[in-house]
Amino acid sequence: MKRLTYLFLSLTLVVSCASGDDLPDQGEPTNDSIYFPPLNSDTWETKTVSELNWNEAQLQPLLDFLEEKNSKSFMILHEGKIVVEAYFEGHTSTSPWYWASAGKTLTTAITGIAQEEGLLTINDKVSDYIGTGWTSSPLDKENLITCKKLLSMNSGLDDGLGDDISVSNLQYLANAGDRWAYHNVYVKLQDVIAEASNQTWSNYFNSKLKDRIGMTGAWIQTGDFNVYWSTARSMARFGLLTYSDGKWENEQIIPETYLEDAINTSQNLNKSYGYMWWLNGKSTYKLPQSQIEFNGPLISNAPSDMYAALGKNDQKIYVVPSKKLVIIRMGNSANNENFGLSDFDNQLWLRINALIN
Template sequence: MKKWKYIKLITLAILFYSCSNPEENSSVEAMYFPPNNSSTWETKTITELGWNESQVQPLLDYLELKNTKSFMVLYNGRIVMENYFNGHTSSTPWYWASAGKTLTTTITGIAEEEGFININNKVSDYIGTGWTSATLAKENLITCKNLLTMTSGLDDTNDAIDPASLTYVADAGTRWAYHSVFFKLQDVIAQTTGQTWDNYFNLKLKTPIGMTGLWLQTITENVYWSNTRSMARFGLLSLNKGNWNGTQIVNQDFFTNSTTTSQNINLSYGYLWWLNGKTSYHLPSSQFQFNGSIIPSGPNDMFMALGLDDQKIYVVPSKKLVIIRMGNAADTQTAALSDFDEVLWQKINAVINP
C-alpha cells in the first residue's frame, strides 16, 4: 500500500513539474528544416518565446547604425527575426569573406568520409611537392589538418598562396597564424575527387541543404557569395552537427572535432571555426595570447564563422540559436574579430534573456 502511495506522489510531482515549466515543454518541439527549392520557412514570434520585445528596436537601431545589411535569428530552425537594411533585400547576394572558411571545413570532412583524403596525411601527398618555398623536409611536415587548424608554420605576412609567397617560418604544428593557405584544401579536394571544387561543393553541400550562391575568385581567395537565408541554412546544418533533416551531410565526429579546440596554441580555434568561452585566444595577424573568452557577453558554448567586414554566423547549441549578420564593416576595425561582436551580444542578450 505504501509503495503505491509513493508511486502516486512521484507521478503527481512529474505532472506538476511538466505543467509548471512551459520552457521545458517547448524544448520537445521538433527541430525545423526549411524545404529545399521553396521560399517557405516557418516562423516563431518574440512573444511566443517569451523574449523581451521592448529590446528588439534598440537591437535593430544598433545594427542599422553599424552598417548592417541583413540580420537573421533562428530558434530551433524557425525564423524569429529577419531584417534587411540600407537597400539590401532577401534575394541580394553578399560575400561571406572568411566566414566561408567553414564551408571548406565541411567539404573537407565530406571528402574524408568518402575516402578521398585523410586529414592527417601531408598536403604534398595530394597536390605534389613544391607547393611552398620550404625545403622538402619542412614542406612534408604540413598535413591537411595543419591547414584546417592554421598551424602550417608558413609565413602569414601576406595572403598570397603561390609557392614563392609560402615561405617557412616554423615547423608545422608549432605556430598558429591566420592565413589564406587553407585554400590549398580546395586544390586537394579537386585533385582527389576528380571534380572541380565548385562541382563537388554543389553536389555535396549546396544542393542537399537548399543553398543558393556561387564562388567568385579574387587574386588570392575563392570567396562565397549568397543571400542571407543560404547562410542561415548552413548555420542550421551546423547547429545540428552536420545533419540536415535526418540526413548526415558531414560526419558528426568530424564536425564535433571541427568545433572543438584543435591545438594547444590558440584554444579558441577549431577547424576554421572560432570558439567562444575558452580561457585564451589569438587574433589574426598577431602572435600575442589574450586571456579570457573572445566574446565575454556571448554564450560559452557558441562557435562562430567570422569574416572580414563583420560577416557573422553565430551558432549556440545550448540556446538552439543561429544568428546571421551580413554587411559592411561595423567600425574602422575590419578583421574577422572586432569590438562589434561584444556590443552586439549585449544587445542580443537584452532580447533573448528578459
C-alpha cells in the same frame, strides 16, 4: 533613418513551441525538434518573439544598432525557425553578399565530407594530393604540413607576407604544428579536394553540400581566392546544418564526429580555434596577425558554448546550442575594417542578450 524591412511573423499552425523557460537548457539538439526549410522553396516557418517570451521591447533597439553599424542583413533562428529577419540599406532576402572568411567553414565542411567518402585523410601531407613544391619551404618542412594543419591554422608558414599564396610567398617560418597563425594557405584544401575528387572545387561543393541543403550562391574568384556569395538565408541554412550536428532532416551531410572535432579546440596553441571555427568560452585566445595570447573568452558577452564563423568586415555566423540559436549578420564593417572579430561582437551580443533573456 534608412529604409528598414524586418520580419518576425506568427506561426499559426504550430500549437507548441519553446518558451523562455526552455532557453537555458543544455544538451545537444535533437532533429525531432529542429525545423528544416524545404530544399526547393524560399518558404520558411517562423516563431514570434512573444511566443518565446523574449523581451520584445528590446527588438527595435537591436535593429537600430544593426542599422547604425552598416548591416545589410540579420537573422535569428530558434530551433531552425525564423524569429527575426531584418534587411537594411536596400538589401533584401534575395540580395547576395560575400561571406569573406566566414566561408572558410564551408571548406571545413567539404573537407570532412571528402574524408568520409575516402577521397582524403586529413592527417595526410598536403603534397600527397597536389605534389611537392607547392611552398618555398625545404621539402622536409613542407612534408610536415598535413591537411589538418591547414584546417587548424598551424602550418608554420609565414603569415606576415600578405594574402598572396603563390609558391614564392608560402615561406617557412616554423615547423608545422609549432606555431598558430591565421593564414590564407587554407585555400590549398580546395585544390586538394579538386584533385582527390577529380572534379572542380565548385562542382564538388555544389553536389555534396550546397544542393543537399537548398543553398543558393556561388564561388567568385577574387584575386587568389574563391569567395562565397549568397543570401543571408543560404548562410542561415549552413548555420542550421552545423547546429543540427551536420544532419539535414534525416540525412547526415557533414560527418558528426568530424564536425565535433571541428567545433572544439584543434591544437594547443590557440584554444579558441577549431577547424576554421572560432570558439567561445575558452581561457585564452589569439587573433589574426598577432602572436599575443589574450586571457579570457573570445566574446565575453556571448554564451560560453557559442562557436562562430567570422569574416572580414563583420560577416558572422553564431551558433549557440544551449540557446537553440543560429544568428547571421552580413554587411559592411561595423567600425573600421577588420579581419573578423571586433568589439562589434561584444556590443552586438549585449543587445542580443537584452532581447532573448
